[in-house]
Structures are given as structure tokens and as C-alpha cells.
Amino acid sequence: MPLIRVEAGRAAALDDAFTHVADDAPLPEAGGAIVSLARFIKDRDTLLARNAPIGVRLKPDETPEGLGPDLARLLVVAVEFPKFADGRGFSWARMLRTRLGYKGEVRAVGDFLYDQISHLVRVGCDTFEPTHPLTADDFNRALSEMTYVYQPSADGKRTIRELRAEK
Amino acid sequence: MYRYDEFDAKFVAERVAQFRGQVARRLSGALTEDEFKPLRLMNGLYLQLHAYMLRIAVPYGTLNARQMRMLAHIARKYDKGYGHFTTRQNIQFNWPKLVDVPDILADLATVEMHAIQTSGNCIRNVTADHFAGAAADEIEDPRPLAEIVRQWSSLHPEFVFLPRKFKIAVSGSAHDRAALKFHDMAVEIVRNAAGETGYRVLVGGGMGRTPYVGYVVGEFVAKEDILAFLESVMRVYNQSGRRDNKYKARVKILANALGPEEMHRQVMREFEEIKQAGTLQVPKEELDRIDAYFAPPKFEALPDAMPKGDADFENWVKTNTHPHRAPGYAIATISLKPIGGVPGDATDAQMDALADLMDQFGIEEIRVSHEQNLVLPHVRKKDLPAIHARLAALDLATPNAGLITDIIACPGLDYCDLANARSIPIAQDLSKKFADLARQHDIGELKIKISGCINACGHHHAGHIGILGVDKKGVEFYQLQLGGSGAEDASIGDIMGPGFGEHEIADAVERVVDLYLKERQGGERFLDTYRRIGMEPFKNVAYREQLYAAHTG
Numbered sequence: 032m033p034l035i036r037v038e039a040g041r042a043a044a045l046d047d048a049f050t051h052v053a054d055d056a057p058l059p060e061a062g063g064a065i066v067s068l069a070r071f072i073k074d075r076d077t078l079l080a081r082n083a084p085i086g087v088r089l090k091p092d093e094t095p096e097g098l099g100p101d102l103a104r105l106l107v108v109a110v111e112f113p114k115f116a117d118g119r120g121f122s123w124a125r126m127l128r129t130r131l132g133y134k135g136e137v138r139a140v141g142d143f144l145y146d147q148i149s150h151l152v153r154v155g156c157d158t159f160e161p162t163h164p165l166t167a168d169d170f171n172r173a174l175s176e177m178t179y180v181y182q183p184s185a186d187g188k189r190t191i192r193e194l195r196a197e198k
Numbered sequence: 199m200y201r202y203d204e205f206d207a208k209f210v211a212e213r214v215a216q217f218r219g220q221v222a223r224r225l226s227g228a229l230t231e232d233e234f235k236p237l238r239l240m241n242g243l244y245l246q247l248h249a250y251m252l253r254i255a256v257p258y259g260t261l262n263a264r265q266m267r268m269l270a271h272i273a274r275k276y277d278k279g280y281g282h283f284t285t286r287q288n289i290q291f292n293w294p295k296l297v298d299v300p301d302i303l304a305d306l307a308t309v310e311m312h313a314i315q316t317s318g319n320c321i322r323n324v325t326a327d328h329f330a331g332a333a334a335d336e337i338e339d340p341r342p343l344a345e346i347v348r349q350w351s352s353l354h355p356e357f358v359f360l361p362r363k364f365k366i367a368v369s370g371s372a373h374d375r376a377a378l379k380f381h382d383m384a385v386e387i388v389r390n391a392a393g394e395t396g397y398r399v400l401v402g403g404g405m406g407r408t409p410y411v412g413y414v415v416g417e418f419v420a421k422e423d424i425l426a427f428l429e430s431v432m433r434v435y436n437q438s439g440r441r442d443n444k445y446k447a448r449v450k451i452l453a454n455a456l457g458p459e460e461m462h463r464q465v466m467r468e469f470e471e472i473k474q475a476g477t478l479q480v481p482k483e484e485l486d487r488i489d490a491y492f493a494p495p496k497f498e499a500l501p502d503a504m505p506k507g508d509a510d511f512e513n514w515v516k517t518n519t520h521p522h523r524a525p526g527y528a529i530a531t532i533s534l535k536p537i538g539g540v541p542g543d544a545t546d547a548q549m550d551a552l553a554d555l556m557d558q559f560g561i562e563e564i565r566v567s568h569e570q571n572l573v574l575p576h577v578r579k580k581d582l583p584a585i586h587a588r589l590a591a592l593d594l595a596t597p598n599a600g601l602i603t604d605i606i607a608c609p610g611l612d613y614c615d616l617a618n619a620r621s622i623p624i625a626q627d628l629s630k631k632f633a634d635l636a637r638q639h640d641i642g643e644l645k646i647k648i649s650g651c652i653n654a655c656g657h658h659h660a661g662h663i664g665i666l667g668v669d670k671k672g673v674e675f676y677q678l679q680l681g682g683s684g685a686e687d688a689s690i691g692d693i694m695g696p697g698f699g700e701h702e703i704a705d706a707v708e709r710v711v712d713l714y715l716k717e718r719q720g721g722e723r724f725l726d727t728y729r730r731i732g733m734e735p736f737k738n739v740a741y742r743e744q745l746y747a748a749h750t751g
Contacts, residue, residue, distance in 0.1 A: 115233075121359065121436070144233060146220065177212050178209075178212060181354075195487075196484075
């Protein structure tokens with residue numbers, strides 16, 4: 032599956048510059064690698080000394096605050112959704128953006144559904160690796176379904192209250 | 199009443215279109231039932247024992263005549279001619295077809311209604327004191343806040359896949375008519391020593407298999423900070439609420455595990471951050487704008503005396519009218535508990551006739567109460583005799599508000615997929631047993647609440663007398679609980695012991711009530727007597743027949 036990126040409200044497919052590396056697998060010679068938080072903590076110095084982009088994958092029970100000051104050195108934080116009903120990832124993505132001020136790529140990975148796409152974008156995810164066969168067209172359709180939002184989140188979208196105040 | 203502007207209207211219309219797409223994908227097989235389930239639930243659609251059930255939101259329980267007429271239309275066109283008002287101030291239709299549901303939602307949108315988040319693991323429809331804006335004892339109308347909360351919580355991207363459902367109630371009066379302490383989160387409008395009004399926030403109440411009374415997490419939250427504060431609680435819950443066990447996933451479990459101090463600490467950490475960001479502050483202009491929608495009707499200067507009438511009228515006035523803040527006005531409860539009827543049910547003809555009555559008497563709104571009755575919040579006292587006569591003709595003038603036959607009951611095994619036992623027939627038996635009005639008056643305030651399973655939709659934990667239906671090897675049994683209260687003196691009822699059979703439970707309740715009549719002192723209510731003398735004497739009389747059978751059998 033290609034990676035899908037959403038930028039300024041539009042989705043497009045692109046090649047993934049990163050590889051997910053299992054905890055017991057060797058790192059690729061070149062190119063970006065995404066490792067688990069456990070491996071990142073264990074091999075931190077080696078990983079950061081490696082002359083290639085690095086990303087970390089968070090399980091639903093792993094808060095991004097566990098990354099500490101190393102966060103700024105990561106190009107990708109992948110938020111896992113092993114089951115679509117587990118909504119902790121929504122809070123982790125939002126926290127990465129608004130509390131931790133993370134500017135890199137926040138990637139939603141896993142079992143999320145078409146109908147969760149707009150929520151994921153709102154909380155600050157900008158790339159997507161869905162288990163389900165979702166295309167960039169699906170993303171664009173999902174993102175066009177609801178024009179207005181009531182509450183601020185991590186996407187900077189103007190809320191209904193702000194739009195009312197402008198009238 | 200709140201009116202949608204162009205933004206609200208488009209939001210709901212697009213949501214209907216979105217759901218139409220979801221239903222089409224389900225019907226074509228593109229969505230599996232497992233995938234469709236959280237989506238339909240977020241639009242109030244359940245799959246029950248016999249059919250789909252659609253739960254429509256009545257935000258903070260307030261309806262106008264147009265909306266009431268639309269509910270009648272839906273009952274007639276898409277259902278079997280009736281609807282069921284619930285303990286969450288919503289209305290449920292029990293027989294819609296899946297293909298019709300998008301059309302029902304589109305019809306609702308034309309009268310500014312929806313079914314958004316009436317189910318699912320998200321922030322549910324916000325409930326409020328059903329006497330809001332009318333009660334003599336109120337500090338402020340809590341509904342503007344409820345509307346602000348409704349908007350903030352609608353499709354909140356961070357909180358639509360919570361560990362479990364999340365219910366918020368609001369009240370503006372020290373006399374709690376909204377069961378605040380049994381909600382996941384509740385906001386009570388309070389006044390501080392300086393005379394300013396603000397919000398006291400409670401968290402962690404709930405019923406179900408592990409009932410808890412909520413505790414205070416914010417003693418006095420400034421009005422403009424309230425959304426920031428509520429969002430803070432939601433964040434703590436979404437991050438730390440248990441997801442390993444459905445039965446331990448409600449916020450009450452987390453709140454109890456953390457305790458008030460740690461919960462407060464975690465909430466305040468989030469709160470400071472959100473407040474600093476400033477994005478959730480509610481500016482005064484917005485508070486004022488929403489407030490204006492809920493301005494009370496212009497009250498006429500009227501004499502305050504209650505008109506006289508026949509005995510039926512006098513009896514109805516005695517229990518079904520309540521003090522209003524304006525002289526010459528009253529609040530009137532329309533009982534949906536006719537003797538031997540189904541608690542909370544109303545027919546399409548009754549709903550239409552109520553809408554006509556509202557128009558005729560210039561009554562702009564009607565309320566749904568969590569006790570499954572309807573309420574006319576602003577009625578001229580001089581109109582009461584005519585209104586009573588009309589209600590009587592509609593079989594809606596049962597004079598039993600707050601009395602022993604004003605029973606709350608969940609739909610139970612007659613409808614519900616989760617139920618272990620039937621609730622409705624038990625409510626009907628009890629209602630018939632205590633039908634005599636003089637006896638009901640003698641018994642006084644006594645709240646019976648019946649649930650058909652441990653999920654406690656019938657609020658049995660909070661009943662002065664609670665009844666819980668259980669299943670024992672395929673046979674329905676009913677456990678008695680005594681001493682619960684959903685009011686400001688909130689308490690969880692004590693379980694008496696083993697359950698009673700379907701045909702024994704009403705007699706057991708009668709023995710319990712008779713003992714109260716014998717033991718009460720002064721003006722004690724049943725609840726007061728129970729709190730004074732405890733379970734033992736009640737237990738002894740309730741099981742009398744079983745004990746007799748054990749000794750002789």
C-alpha cells in the first residue's frame with residue numbers, strides 16, 4: 032500500500048521513504064527507519080548516530096511524552112491503531128501537536144476506518160498507513176463530508192464560533 | 199429556545215448525508231456489521247431483539263410544538279404509532295427499518311433535531327434539570343451551558359472513540375432534579391461568597407454493575423473556562439480510562455482508582471495547558487449570544503391564586519404542578535404513567551394533541567424529564583383547568599407525579615437486546631396494585647425504579663425502592679434494593695437479598711410499603727424511614743412468604 036499524505040486538506044498517495052523495522056530485525060543500510068518505542072529507548076544512541084532519518088512507533092498505551100527531548104530529532108512519529116475502537120491515538124496525535132509542539136510527520140498506522148479519517152486529520156495526523164484498502168480518493172471524499180467544526184483541535188481549522196464572530 | 203443558524207443547519211444536514219452514505223455501504227455489503235456498528239451507534243441506531251431502535255436526541259430535554267409534531271409524524275410514518283421517552287430525556291422508536299433511517303434523520307433536520315451521539319462510546323446527549331428556567335429555586339438556567347456543551351462535544355475529533363460512553367448532566371439549582379451525582383460528569387451552577395455564579399464540576403458517578411456517587415473535581419470553575427475544564431477531564435479519561443474490560447471502562451472506575459486528589463491533579467495539568475492556549479475560552483459575547491436564546495417568555499402580571507376545580511383537578515394540581523418563579527404561573531407535569539400503562543410511552547395522537555395544546559395556550563416549549571414524564575414549564579395558573587381537561591381527554595392527566603405509581607422502567611426484555619428480564623410488566627403490576635389514589639397520597643413521595651438488567655437504564659440504584667431483573671437459569675427474578683436516591687442527597691440503594699419471582703415481587707413491595715406506613719414518624723418519607731430503621735425490618739416482612747414456605751416445606 033502506498034502512503035497517503037494529507038496536506039492543506041487534500042490527500043495524495045506517495046512512496047514511503049520509511050521502513051517499519053521489527054524489534055529483532057537489523058536496520059536497513061540506508062533510508063528511513065521506524066522503530067518501536069522500546070527499541071528506540073534501548074538503541075537510542077546507535078539509532079541517532081545513524082546517518083539516516085529515524086521515526087518511532089507508539090502503541091496505544093505509550094504516550095508521546097515518553098520520548099522526552101529526543102522528539103525533536105524524529106522525522107516521524109507513528110501512532111498505532113491496532114483496533115479502530117481504541118481512541119487513545121487521537122489524544123496522542125493531538126498531544127504531539129499542541130502540547131509538545133511537534134512539527135514532523137504524525138502517521139496514523141493500522142485499523143482505522145474511512146469514517147475516522149477526518150477526525151485523524153483534525154487531531155494532527157498528516158500521513159496514513161491504513162490496513163483497510165483506502166485510496167487517496169476515499170480520503171478526499173471523507174474530508175469533504177463535513178464542512179464545519181464546532182471545536183478547536185490540532186488542525187487550526189476555524190471553528191463555527193469563530194466564523195459566527197466574523198459575520 | 200435555541201435556534202439553529204446556517205452553520206448548525208449545514209452541520210446536521212451534512213451529517214445526515216454522511217449517514218445516508220454509511221447506510222448505503224452497509225446495505226451493499228461494503229461495510230461489515232462490525233464496521234457499521236460504531237457508525238450507526240454514533241447516530242443513535244441500535245440493533246435490538248426484534249428490530250432496529252432509533253434514539254433521537256432531545257438536547258437538555260427541550261422541545262417546541264413543531265418538534266413534537268415531527269415526533270408524532272415519525273411514530274406514524276416509520277414506526278407503530280408510538281414512541282418511548284427515556285430516562286436520558288431522549289425519545290426512542292422501536293420499529294424503524296434501516297433503509298428508512300436516513301429519511302427519518304432528514305425529517306428531523308427540518309425541525310432542528312438529530313440523533314448524533316445518542317449512543318456509542320462518545321459524549322452523549324447532554325441532559326438538564328427538566329424545570330430549568332422555570333423553577334422557583336433556581337440560580338440560573340443551565341440550558342445555555344448545556345447548548346455550549348452540546349456544540350463542543352458534537353463530533354469532537356479526540357473524543358468519539360472513548361473507552362466507553364460518557365454522559366453529562368447540568369443543573370442550576372441546589373435541589374437536584376437531574377441526578378447529577380450519577381453522571382460520568384456533571385456541572386452544577388453555584389454562587390460563591392462574592393455572589394458570582396460559576397460552575398461546580400463533578401466526575402465519576404454512575405450506575406450499572408458498579409454504582410458510584412460522583413465527587414467534586416472542580417469546586418468553582420469560572421464560566422469562560424468551562425469548556426477548557428471539561429476537555430481536561432475528557433483527556434484524562436481518554437488517555438487513562440481502562441480499555442481491557444468493557445465493564446471497567448467507564449470514567450467512574452478510573453475516578454475511583456485515582457481518587458479525588460490525583461484526579462484533580464491530572465485534570466489541572468491539562469487545564470492549565472488548555473487555558474494558556476486560550477482556544478477553548480468561551481468569550482462573554484458567546485455566552486450572552488447563547489443566553490439570549492433561552493430568555494424566559496414575557497410573563498404577564500397575573501394573580502397568583504390557584505383556580506378551583508373538581509376533585510380530579512385538585513388532585514392533579516396537588517402532585518403535578520410545581521412552584522414557578524413568576525407569580526400567576528406554574529410548572530405542570532404531564533404524567534406518562536397511566537395506571538397499568540407502559541412508563542414513558544406516548545402515541546402519535548397524544549404527541550400531536552400536545553403540540554396543538556401548546557399552540558392554543560401559547561406554550562412555547564415542553565420538556566422531557568429523566569423520570570419519563572413530560573413537563574410544561576411555563577403555564578398560566580388560570581389556564582390550568584382547561585389544560586387539565588384537555589390532558590384528561592388524552593389520558594395524560596394521571597395525578598401521580600412523584601407518587602408510588604410514577605415508576606421509572608427501562609424497556610427491558612420486551613425490547614432490549616441486553617436485558618435479562620422484563621421491566622414493563624412489573625411496572626404495570628405495581629401500578630395496578632397501588633392504583634388507589636387515597637392510598638398513594640397516604641404513602642407520599644416514593645420513587646420506584648426498575649431495570650431489566652445490571653446496566654441500570656431504569657436507575658434502580660437510585661430508587662427509594664429499586665428493582666433489578668436478573669436471569670436465573672432462564673427464569674426471571676427480581677432483586678429489591680432500598681434506600682437509593684438520585685437527588686441532592688444521592689445514595690446507592692442497598693440490596694435486600696435473593697430475588698423474588700415475577701409474581702411475588704409486587705406483593706413483596708407492598709409488604710415493604712405497609713411496614714413503612716406502620717413505622718414512619720412525623721412527616722417521614724419512605725426514604726427517611728428506611729435511613730432511620732435500616733434494612734432488617736423490611737427484609738423480615740419482604741421474605742415472609744418464603745420463610746413460611748421454608749419452614750413448612
